[in-house]
Amino acid sequence: MAMNEHGARILIVDDEPQIRKLLKVTLQAHQYAIYEASTGEEGLGQASRIIPDLIVLDLGLPDMSGMDVLGRIREWSNAPVIVLTVKDREEDKIAALDSGADDYVTKPFGMGELVARIRVALRHMAKSTNEPLLRIGELTIDLAQRIVELKGERIKLTPTEYDLLKVLASNAGKVVTQRQLLQQVWGSNHNESDSHYLRVYIGHLRKKLEEDSTQPKLIVTEPGIGYRFLSRE
Template sequence: MSTNEKGAKILIIDDEPQIRKLLKVTLQAHRYDIAEAGDGEAGVMQASISHPDLIVLDLGLPEMSGMDVLRRIREWSSVPIIVLTAKDREEDKIAALDGGADDYVTKPFGMGELVARIRVALRHVAKSANEPILRFGELVIDLAQRNVELGGEKVKLTPTEYDLLKILASNAGKVITQRQLLQQVWGGHASETEQHYLRVYIGHLRKKLEEDTTRPRFIATEPGIGYRFLTQE
């Protein structure tokens, strides 16, 4: 997989020709190489043949749904997938993220926002190749030493706080659902009690990392869905 942002290959899977044309013209203007498919079956085939660096996937596909396409591709590939959805329900976004999507953009969407999400996803792939130290402005996370520094000062975290921070920061720019965090940190399902614990621990992390917890620089809440670690860009 090419992890160079410029020239990266993007596969567009959408059944609306005008949307595909808009995406193709805009993304080619940003120097991306574009492949496209107009239905789910063709999208899965293109994904296996063209080996894209990133996929933009419409959830509202006829016949094979976008969720089925997502599941099929995730059986053999970890390529970043940004879903486009006209469905604004939290449940649909959560299902897509839990199903393996890296991010979502709701239709109608701004091209500037989509291009920015694409850049973040591609850069995350480039940086995640065995990078033991994560840097976000003045926040430095040494994964090998389990050490966190903010402005040159060591931040004391509990093991649970560190595990939460590690998962969020290692997936910077991606939305991580509450269920994903609960499963990865506690190995449990998202009961109301455990969701409360998660909010409490996120609150503790913010107090230790944020200058103003009401305007977080690092950990943003995706209401009703989960959290996104901000990339400082």
Template sequence: MTSEQKGARILVIDDEPQIRKLLKVTLQAHQYEIEEAATGEEGIVQCSIAHPDLVVLDLGLPDMSGMDVLVRVREWSSVPIIVLTAKDREADKIKALDGGADDYVTKPFGMGELVARIRVALRHVAKSVQEPILKFNELIIDLAQRSVMRSGERVKLTPTEYDLLKLLAANADKVITQRQLLQQVWGGHHSETESHYLRVYISHLRKKLEEDPTMPKLIVTEPGIGYRFVTPDPEI
């Protein structure tokens, strides 16, 4: 665990005592500090007082929807929020991500997966200070020059391809929904035709950046939801 993650304060907002206990014991074993809240209102108050480094938020709360908590916290805080949900419908996941969640984990969940998602979210925050150059092993994106290098060679991208790559890479390891991509790259309202364009442009990027475009490891699809730029393991 990196130094910036060690001792990170995590707020767990969940009305199930057994879940809170499980999360507290497991996350404390990973050297995280844990705060708890059993209701949405309590969670909002705790978030404002405790200033957590990350929030784990259950969508099924007794006093208000977890989505309402998400929206209210996002009015004044950019703290990473990982949603826990028993709802596995794509529409629910998309709604949470569009509402400001950084990631989601579907119940029942494995603690190993949740801890991994927490580490990624905290790592992303640690990197969130805007850098002019993004480096992912042999892939280098120079934001100031709007240039992309792969294995020392310039990658020729169209303006739209570059804008898509920049948005995905700047939010590495986060799920970006199709709607978010369309709005930020194409702007305004979008149609089914533009949704098709998105798939085409993602395909073009994979052909230019992936070792095997048919089995992408860098730009992966979150079925029915969107895409995730995966930070590659450091080269040894």
């Protein structure tokens, strides 16, 4: 799906009128087309009618769980979903991400942060193509040849390092949970108990890709949750 970030259709599903008003005013100022819903069922109906480019979804809805709304949306749509939650527990964030959310913001939140995350999600969606080349900043990944170049210089990676980088870079800007990474790189029989694999190989990638592996700016840790590949655009 190719789309222009400006004019993108954003559906806000939140039962708090003040939050919806704040989001609507702010996002309309950034030239987004805003649609609103105050319940889960209304949100699902709106989503099926307008086919939004991005959904901002509150997990605390009055009629049904936001997680159930997310699950039903993911049955037919791959539109980015940014979850709003007052729950600050790692397990709640992990559950949302594992269920198909693209990102999360904890209430209370700064509008600048939310708008930035919306921009990243829309850029990522706009770049979702079948092209064999993945370009993120100064990094180029040839998916057909499994070749990685940084600033025009080829980077030698092991097969596991490459597979891990591919998953992270393909989801640039998004939090990828430990479970998602372990299962996509090492297989479905792996879970968080094998997180030591991730720490070792993330360390290898940082040494090969970061200017200073002790202060990573490309592959950052989301403590207790997973990792986020930052697009330096």
